[in-house]
Ligand code: HEM
């Protein structure tokens with residue numbers, strides 16, 4: 001179990017407990033956190049589950065795969081720490097993770 | 107909880123020509139009787155945007171129903187029937203995931219962007235060939251665009267384009283559920299299978315052949331590295347031909363049709379490559395060819411209605427963008443319409459079968475929408491057009507135009 005803070009672009013915070021083994025995207029979806037769309041249901045295809053992660057969590061969240069890195073390019077919002085939340089598996093060491101969501105997942 | 111039989115559902119004559127000519131009118135009328143589900147002779151139609159979104163994402167409760175189509179068409183055991191039942195989209199969950207993951211890297215936006223120069227060259231060559239007379243069937247010209255791109259991608263001999271195009275035309279009509287078409291469908295499928303088997307065999311015998319954009323080599327190598335069975339590799343390449351053909355062609359044709367009445371949008375497309383991106387998204391909301399067939403894999407209770415296991419469900423992506431419950435003034439074609447994320451167009455479906463070719467499809471459309479207005483000036487409708495059968499692949503049949511060549 002890990003406590004994850006989802007931060008909407010407008011500053012609203014959602015703090016939820018997510019079971020290890022789920023993805024950060026599933027954590028949001030299961031708790032009705034707005035701001036993550038996940039049109040492809042977690043298959044690294046749609047790019048609508050984007051989040052931003054700050055150091056030092058970035059390293060703990062693991063590396064983006066080749067497919068993730070090449071998929072995330074489609075969206076215009078750019079910046080360091082951009083990841084697809086469906087590709088980040090929740091584990092105990094992510095307890096306390098903060099992810100920021102973009103203004104829109106379009 | 108209500109049973110479907112208790113609901114007094116509206117009935118839709120989906121196979122009729124009148125329906126194919128204006129499905130939105132029928133669905134809007136059906137909504138008065140029931141907001142999200144209607145019945146037909148080929149299954150139930152889920153037509154409300156939010157219901158489609160909520161249900162389609164429940165992949166684990168449904169399975170693709172392409173085998174149901176083969177059953178209804180009486181095509182079990184034929185080569186086309188086998189292919190349709192074993193194509194990527196029809197595979198059991200684990201096999202599907204394995205194949206999709208194996209090839210996903212070749213379908214990312216990055217890969218699609220690398221193909222843009224090739225796409226621009228293809229459409230330019232087509233325009234060179236088709237524009238001088240100032241008249242054309244736009245749909246026919248458009249049909250050569252995705253197929254020529256695909257031929258380049260797999261290094262297929264260009265002289266075979268007309269024959270394969272004719273195969274893809276026939277296979278595109280296969281899901282119209284007309285059994286009279288079966289002999290042609292079988293012939294069409296075998297021609298495509300023969301091409302794909304030859305391409306793979308030739309490339310294996312001569313790995314140096316091919317061009318820089320060669321997808322065939324990538325697919326063969328990726329397939330070999332991932333231990334993909336040769337039958338599945340061939341099926342996948344056959345599927346790319348089919349999945350990318352009338353989907354792309356029908357969207358491009360409809361976008362042109364729509365812009366015949368909107369010269370302002372058309373001209374801006376020719377001048378502004380970035381704006382074309384918006385026109386692509388709005389075109390996909392306004393029109394797309396797909397109705398997604400699924401079987402309920404278990405009893406599903408949705409909004410207090412029981413959809414029993416094995417019920418055939420069709421999800422009407424194609425008219426989902428006209429839902430007045432979700433889209434303000436849905437009949438207005440407006441590329442500058444603000445898009446709320448939860449109201450994005452869903453032409454590429456949702457969930458684990460979401461179109462693998464979506465970034466290639468978008469890139470093709472954007473490049474075409476930018477170059478066409480530069481060469482086809484002041485286009486006007488110049489004759490009759492018709493409609494392809496519903497549920498799909500639905501779209502315009504023929505779009506005769508006249509114009510000033512540039
Ligand atoms: C505007 C053009 C296109 C549209 C509207 C479109 C639409 C769709 C839809 C609705 C599905 C889901 C079908 C289902 O769930 O039953 C799909 C799946 C698929 N499409 Fe597309 N498509 C387009 C272009 C392409 C292109 C160009 C390619 C290939 C280069 C392609 C390859 C695929 C594949 C491989 C699948 C199956 C994915 C899976 O089952 O995991 N599509 N497409």
Ligand code: FES
Nearest residue numbers: 038042046047086
């Ligand atoms: S849910 Fe589609 S990429 Fe993450």
